Amino acid sequence: MRPPATQHLHATSTRGGPSAQFRLVGAVARPATYDLAALQALPAASVTVGEHTYTGVRLWDLLDAAGLAPGAGSRREILASYVVATGSDGYRVIVALAEIAPDFGNQPDLVAYAIDGAPLTSGGFARLVVPNDRKGGRHVSNLVSLEVLVAPATR
Structure with missing residues (x-):
């Protein structure tokens, strides 16, 4: 028997154009929409990838x-x-929460809003940056959504 299908958010596509906001939804207590001002209001961090330094959250x-929803913050659920x-x-x-959780992988993945001290431009206002991804394949420009999901339990 197959596990029940997980519902996924279908992000509204702007056909690859620059993004001006993204939604954070799923297994969080406080879903929200973020724009540049909202990101810049949060504590900033920087990571260097290759020749570039990204700044963001x-x-x-x-x-x-956003408050990981009840259960999603427990060790087992992470x-x-x-x-x-x-x-x-x-x-x-996809980024596993265990990769980025401080008690596990502690990877400094970043939702960047600046590169080398300048705002992102053609890559939208926000870009997911995965610093230790060797080929950069998990960097996502023109970010429009982040959805937190919990894998269904199997028997």
Whole structure:
């Protein structure tokens, strides 16, 4: 028997154009929409990837501020939870919460709003940056949504 299907957010596509906001939804107590001002109001962090330094908000801090929903913040649920990041062109990647949780992988993934001290431009106002991703395939430009999901239990 197959586990029940998980409902996923279908981000509204702007056909790959620059994004001006993104939604944080799913297994969080306080879903929200973020624009540049809202991101800049949060504690800033920086990471260097190759020749560039990105400034933004650590992904874990953003999720923690949104309040991981009951259960999603427990040790067991963190190991079974993930974030789907979607760009305006429909490009999607997955980041496991255990990768970024301070008690586990502590990876400094960032929702960046600046590169080398200048605002992002053609990449939209926000970009998911995964610093230790060797090929950069999980960087998502023109971010339009972050959805926190918990993998369904199997028997």
